[in-house]
Amino acid sequence: MAQPGSFAEKVKQQADIVRVVGEYVRLKKTGQNFTGLCPFHPEKTPSFAVHPTKQIYHCFGCGAGGDVFKFVMEMEKCSFPEAMRVVAEKCGIRLPERRERTPEERRETQQRTVLLEIHTAAAEFFTKQLRETAEGKVAAAYLEERGITEEVITAFGLGYAPGGGDALARQLRRHFPEKHLAASGLSSQDGNGRPYDRFRRRVVFPIANESGKVIAFGGRALGDEQPKYLNSPETPIYTKSHVLYHLNNAREAIREGGFAVLVEGYMDAITVAGAGFHNVVASCGTSLAEPQVALLSRFTQRVVVNYDPDTAGIAATERSIGLLLEKDFDVRVLALPGGADPDAFIRRHGAEKYKEALAASPPYLDYLIGRARQTDLSSVEGKVRALNFLLPFVQRLPNRIARSEWASRIAQHLSVDEPVLRESLRRAAADRRSEIKARPEMVFSTMRPAERRLIKILAEAEDLRGNLARVLEAGGQHRGLATEKIFDALITHALAGAVPDPGMMSKTLEEKDSRVLFGILFEQGAEPTQAEVDSCLTALQRRKIEDELSAIQKQLEGTLAPSDLREWLGRKQRLQRDLSNLDNS
Secondary structure (H helix, E strand, O other): OOOOOOHHHHHHHHOOHHHHHHOOOOOEEEOOEEEEOOOOOOOOOOOEEEEOOOOEEEEOOOOOEEOHHHHHHHHHOOOHHHHHHHHHHHOOOOOOOOOOOOHHHHHHHHHHHHHHHHHHHHHHHHHHHHHHOHHHHHHHHHHHHOOOOHHHHHHHOOEEEOOOOOHHHHHHHOOOOHHHHHHHOOEEEOOOOOEEEOOOOEEEEEEEOOOOOEEEEEEEEOOOOOOOEEEOOOEOOEOHHHOOEOHHHHHHHHHHHOOEEEEOOHHHHHHHHHOOOOOEEEOOOOOOOHHHHHHHOOOOOEEEEOOOOOHHHHHHHHHHHHHHHHOOOEEEEOOOHHHOOHHHHHHHHOHHHHHHHHHOOOEHHHHHHHHHOOOOOOOHHHHHHHHHHHHHHHHHOOOHHHHHHHHHHHHHHOOOOHHHHHHHHHHHHHOOOOOOOOOOOOOOOOOOHHHHHHHHHHHHOHHHHHHHHHHHHHHOOOOOOOOHHHHHHHHHHHHOOOOOOHHHHHHHOOHHHHHHHHHHHOOOOOOOOHHHHHHHHHHHHHHHHHHHHHHHHHHHOOOOOHHHHHHHHHHHHHHHHHHHHHHHO
16 A cells, blocks of 8 residues: 555556557547446456546456555565555556675576576577577578478577587677576586586477566477487576566467467467467476466466376376466366377368367366266266366365355266265365265265156146156257156156056066156155246256267367368267356356
8 A cells, every 4th residue: 555655645646547558459539538448357248447647546346446556566476565566567657776786686686687698698509500500500490390480480489509519608608607697507518527518409489478588498309219208407597387488478478368278388388379370378397386376466367277288297287286276277178180289280170160169178177077978977986086086176266156066067067966076075174184085874876866856747747747758758958868768768657648557557667767757756846837847948958068079079089181170070069059158057
């Protein structure tokens, strides 16, 4: 808060809130105020206003409002002192002199400054090698073969590290002290004290901080050298877990698009951005870290995770979902058809099909339930394994309402009795366990509650059974259920205008179906209503759509011709729209 007479108050008085907000929001003068689309919630009609005289902002849609410092704190996800510094710099207000630094602080600042200069010089060296040497031309041909254009090479500052042992070290030693070269991680010494370059015979990817300053490099081997990818070690200016590759260029696109695409590596990020999706960032490996999540949260709360589909990538996807859920992110997961990574998929199928796949990426819950359903769910043990796969994600959700919604969805998808599931989750939470224990008394139903209720209504509700039978006959919501034969027998009686006779039906049904039917008929329940019938039908329709989506996903994970791929993706998108319409109805 800006106290009277403080430097913060001085900054606030001199700052132009229209100018500051205008760097984030496209503003249009409307009368005495300025208006634009609110950056804090999705909208198509402007409800966000800035008052230049009072130096405040307010959104009439979501209610967000405050002064210039509050705005910067919300947009940059930073503290008040950081926001004050940002506003002062934007408005050309000189910051007050800090207290006198200690000798150690001065040495650290000097070292960081020199290390940044070293990395700038190294980036220029690598770029020159790529463009002007015979070795570099081989690397350029490799990039061209990978679909990397000259424009993309320039935009990402790509370079080449020559195969000679110390070419970079010799170049840098002319301008920088040996102690700083050693601290940079770019040069080392062998057992005889001879210097050698860390990066040799590799395509080089500069890694920049949020301000665009090069702080590290990644290198991709051209030959058979291992590892295939080599990164800079951590240094005083580079901590891997605190950096997202391409964020310095992606931040505005992330804000404008409202979400970020998270990929694994350099080539994935470069290819995705080169295809026009500039809101992409890479974790530079298969381990997204908490500081990277915190960094991303400054720009968006929505992420599409698009890691490689191999074993390591799947495990990384699941770890990333857990971290993102803890920070209340809206997470979707894109598992590309054919088991391709983003780079390979775009080169093979093009940007338009990647756009279609991105639009069809399912919410994290659907992705995880799909993974859980790969377990054999025909036994109690199989259901327990599936639930124990999902439980850690449930426990990481900070929102109690969201956890409750999860329980309902999981029970529905895995055909588990919801009360039994909730009690098992409660016990696990009380005992601080990350797994559910199978117990002899734990009975899991293979039948959804909606199935049981509709069977009872068809058998007993005289005023509802006729119309319900006609709807089921036309829509086939019961097709594919374990209880399909019971439904068919009841529908046949209802359409004929006959009152179902369980005793007679048991003679035509298999013994297991007869046992199920008689068990349902003995269940107690409230008087059914049309609203309950509609709700149960919606539940069965949702199940039907989800089963179709699961089958389509298996097709997409195989090898498909381009024409077939478009057809399957289109079917997937249509079904996801149908599912969304059901959830919103």
